[in-house]
Amino acid sequence: MHSLSMGKGPAPTERSVPVFDIGQVLLRWDPRGAMAPHFDTPEAIDSFMHEVGFMDWHARQDAGRPVAEAVASHAALHPAHAGVFAAFYDNWLASVPGEVPGTRAIFEALLDQGPVFGISNFSRELFDRTVPAYPFLGRFTGLVLSGDVGINKPDARIYAILCERHGLEPGRCVFIDDSARNVEAARAFGMDALLFKDAPSLADALRARGLAV
Structure with a gap:
């Protein structure tokens, strides 16, 4: 049994729209x-x-x-x-010493089902240096980088930018982040949100929301 902090999901008839953080969710980061x-x-x-x-x-x-x-x-x-x-x-x-174990497989399984978005505190310069080493980062349906918009999480405006750009309803988004502050901010904005611990518990939480991973 794995632990994950779980928010309130969308109604059963709606498909959750996954929104990933990058650092410590998809990629390990240790300065x-x-x-x-x-x-x-x-x-x-x-x-x-x-x-x-x-x-x-x-x-x-x-x-x-x-x-x-x-x-x-x-x-x-x-x-x-x-x-x-x-x-x-x-x-x-x-x-950036490698991927977080198991999460790229989840990310790619979700992409096979529909759109997958991202919100990350990440310099554009540094993101562009990182993608050649981890090409799957180029597969997001839509991605908001703090370095592009001049706003870092947990500022509510960065969540709003993603939703406005892509016509997303906050309540249909399931946001995944390793930071409790960012998760709480997403919930306050109206998103479902998961505090990431590890890939198995993330997969369990996403399956509970009707997403096959």
Whole structure:
């Protein structure tokens, strides 16, 4: 028996429309992988990330700030670490070490049945570097990247953009994300939403919504 936080699904006569996050749902992401050559231990990387506010800094790239601008601005603030900021994006794919086990098969099974959409906090520059390594990411029926619209989840506007672009009713969407904040925001917007834990529990939850995976 697997655990998954489950929201309220659509009426039985309606087909749920899957909406996937990417990071930690379809692809693994660990920024430490791209920075490891510059540090002796994982603890040293963690200390660096805390010192420079790494995750907040990276989130601004997710919201559309160009990578080159981001590297220059933070290198000026933290000159002792200037090389690390540049190396992180130069070695970007080292931060994406593989697929989350089992979820691509679910994604592709759903595509065989109908449209599958995505909402991801992802820089357009970095997404375009990632797709050649993971071509299945190019198969979304529709995808809203935060870097394209300048809005990160959990801002309600990014969910609205997806629905408006593709004529989707929020109540028919089943949104899948590893972040509780993003899941709660999707539910507040009116979507059914699942907090991702692993592929088997996701498959169970989708089958409960009438989707064959």
